[in-house]
Amino acid sequence: MRFEEPLELASGARLGSYELRYETYGTLNEARDNAVLVCHALNASHHVAGRYAGENDEVGWWDNMVGPGRPVDTRRFFVIGVNNLGSCFGSTGPMSINPQSGRPYGASFPVVTVEDWVDAQVRLADRLGIARFAAVMGGSLGAMQALSWTIRYPERIAHCVAIAIAPRLSAQNIAFNDVARAAIRSDPDFHGGDYYSKGVVPKAGLRVARMIGHITYLSDDVMAEKFGRSLRTKDYAFGYGVEFEVESYLRHQGDKFSEYFDANTYLLITRALDYFDPARETGGDLVQALAPARARFLLVSFTTDWRFAPARTREIVEALVVNGRDVAYAAIDAPHGHDAFLLDDPRYHRLVTAYFENIARELAR
Amino acid sequence: MTAVAQPVPATASAAPAAAAHPPALRDDLRQIAAWIADGARVLDLGCGDGTLMAYLRDSRHAKVYGVEIADDSVLQCVRQGLSVIQADLESGLRMFPDRMFDTVVLSQTLQAMHETEAVLREMARVGRQGIVSFPNFGHWRHLMSLLGGRMPVSPQMPYQWYDTPNVHLCTPKDFEILAARLGLAITARARLANGQPVNVLPSLRCKLAVYRFEPR
Numbered sequence: 365m366r367f368e369e370p371l372e373l374a375s376g377a378r379l380g381s382y383e384l385r386y387e388t389y390g391t392l393n394e395a396r397d398n399a400v401l402v403c404h405a406l407n408a409s410h411h412v413a414g415r416y417a418g419e420n421d422e423v424g425w426w427d428n429m430v431g432p433g434r435p436v437d438t439r440r441f442f443v444i445g446v447n448n449l450g451s452c453f454g455s456t457g458p459m460s461i462n463p464q465s466g467r468p469y470g471a472s473f474p475v476v477t478v479e480d481w482v483d484a485q486v487r488l489a490d491r492l493g494i495a496r497f498a499a500v501m502g503g504s505l506g507a508m509q510a511l512s513w514t515i516r517y518p519e520r521i522a523h524c525v526a527i528a529i530a531p532r533l534s535a536q537n538i539a540f541n542d543v544a545r546a547a548i549r550s551d552p553d554f555h556g557g558d559y560y561s562k563g564v565v566p567k568a569g570l571r572v573a574r575m576i577g578h579i580t581y582l583s584d585d586v587m588a589e590k591f592g593r594s595l596r597t598k599d600y601a602f603g604y605g606v607e608f609e610v611e612s613y614l615r616h617q618g619d620k621f622s623e624y625f626d627a628n629t630y631l632l633i634t635r636a637l638d639y640f641d642p643a644r645e646t647g648g649d650l651v652q653a654l655a656p657a658r659a660r661f662l663l664v665s666f667t668t669d670w671r672f673a674p675a676r677t678r679e680i681v682e683a684l685v686v687n688g689r690d691v692a693y694a695a696i697d698a699p700h701g702h703d704a705f706l707l708d709d710p711r712y713h714r715l716v717t718a719y720f721e722n723i724a725r726e727l728a729r
Numbered sequence: 730m731t732a733v734a735q736p737v738p739a740t741a742s743a744a745p746a747a748a749a750h751p752p753a754l755r756d757d758l759r760q761i762a763a764w765i766a767d768g769a770r771v772l773d774l775g776c777g778d779g780t781l782m783a784y785l786r787d788s789r790h791a792k793v794y795g796v797e798i799a800d801d802s803v804l805q806c807v808r809q810g811l812s813v814i815q816a817d818l819e820s821g822l823r824m825f826p827d828r829m830f831d832t833v834v835l836s837q838t839l840q841a842m843h844e845t846e847a848v849l850r851e852m853a854r855v856g857r858q859g860i861v862s863f864p865n866f867g868h869w870r871h872l873m874s875l876l877g878g879r880m881p882v883s884p885q886m887p888y889q890w891y892d893t894p895n896v897h898l899c900t901p902k903d904f905e906i907l908a909a910r911l912g913l914a915i916t917a918r919a920r921l922a923n924g925q926p927v928n929v930l931p932s933l934r935c936k937l938a939v940y941r942f943e944p945r
């Protein structure tokens with residue numbers, strides 16, 4: 365969907381016009397109150413669930429969560445997936461043509477924030493005639509958008525479902541992002557971000573960035589279980605090639621990713637993560653930052669997530685309780701680390717199912 | 730069953746208006762609910778499946794939060810639309826600021842706490858008042874069992890000695906001594922057997938003790 369009204373960004377820059385690609389599932393009811401917005405994290409898109417008809421394309425990124433009979437049941441809810449500004453799956457981003465120059469934005473695409481994304485999502489909601497979402501939900505960076513909704517547009521969100529979230533990145537989190545960005549920026553094919561016209565892609569850098577990221581998504585335990593010290597070779601080769609299974613896995617992930625993801629988008633989205641800090645405007649006081657929120661909350665963390673550990677989610681829970689908000693919080697004892705939010709652990713899914721059943725009951729009242 | 734045991738006519742502020750159709754509540758929960766004011770902000774530690782929370786919310790319009798560690802219980806609470814926080818009690822308490830709640834409830838869990846004193850102190854810090862309930866280890870049937878050479882197993886303490894979460898069993902008198910030592914003022918007490926207050930020989934005859942206290 366095309367938007368011609370300029371969007372003022374947190375940075376002070378403005379985006380004159382832009383495209384937001386979105387996808388919907390289920391039916392908007394007559395009262396227009398059964399809409400659920402699903403926000404994506406770093407590398408996902410508007411394609412939340414299902415497969416495209418007649419195509420054997422990859423299934424949606426949260427297909428185990430959203431669909432008929434799934435925790436977010438599309439027989440009851442009207443689900444919207446939207447690709448965020450600056451991403452590379454159809455919404456306006458660094459790869460898009462800058463109407464002013466007639467060339468891809470590249471490095472000139474403005475840095476956008478979680479708040480900017482939310483502001484753009486609100487416009488999409490306006491166009492679709494949705495005054496208030498039954499729920500806004502997401503995992504990781506997607507959860508940060510859902511949280512931001514409750515602060516920026518408290519009257520337009522009934523429930524916030526935030527999975528594997530932190531109220532802000534830690535120094536360690538930012539450090540990992542910085543290393544990933546450094547890998548991309550030091551790739552000779554990066555050309556300061558304007559590689560599109562050169563006919564090259566900084567694949568090597570993007571690959572390393574993804575490898576680093578991927579390590580932080582998995583737990584030590586799950587890596588030990590999946591790979592241990594297993595070798596692909598019969599014995600040590602006394603060289604620097606791929607010998608350990610874990611090396612092979614990471615490189616495979618990196619290769620796959622560098623085929624479809626845009627390097628500028630990776631920079632931009634990791635920066636949006638770094639900048640996210642709703643308590644920044646309240647002198648670090650998260651209680652005060654969340655004071656405008658009126659939504660009811662479901663928060664879920666995973667015990668082995670060391671990227672956004674349960675203690676980080678609990679900071680939000682505590683601030684919500686102090687604010688007197690309704691909040692359910694579960695710490696799921698899952699082995700998979702941060703990635704667990706994408707997997708279908710039965711305890712996790714039962715909880716989300718129960719929560720959305722309550723929302724459906726409320727709507728039926 | 731609408732009779733609410735209220736042996737100690739303590740402060741009037743928490744006087745219960747018997748709910749029109751109270752659901753079947755465990756004896757101690759009924760007593761606890763009777764001591765909670767309408768619209769109070771309540772923290773229920775070890776809230777289990779949310780029975781007390783749902784009652785307080787629906788009949789008392791209380792703003793209730795629960796802390797619970799068990800997955801299934803958390804799920805039950807979510808099913809009822811309750812505010813529940815999955816955490817162990819000790820760390821669950823630490824996250825709240827001073828005097829955040831009107832009442833902090835610990836029902837039938839005190840005896841299973843490892844850090845009994847710390848939990849009571851934290852309850853007094855986080856809440857304006859605390860309420861605890863626990864089985865009376867000194868009940869005469871338990872003593873008979875001990876006289877017969879066996880550890881007691883009863884409806885209120887239904888565990889074998891080798892398989893019990895109860896590590897700090899006590900009697901009402903024991904609790905009062907500890908409360909005094911911790912600087913907690915007991916503002917109401919109920920010693921119950923089969924839902925009724927026990928006024929004669931309560932130390933021996935009550936099965937459950939329920940106490941309300943405040944920091945001194």
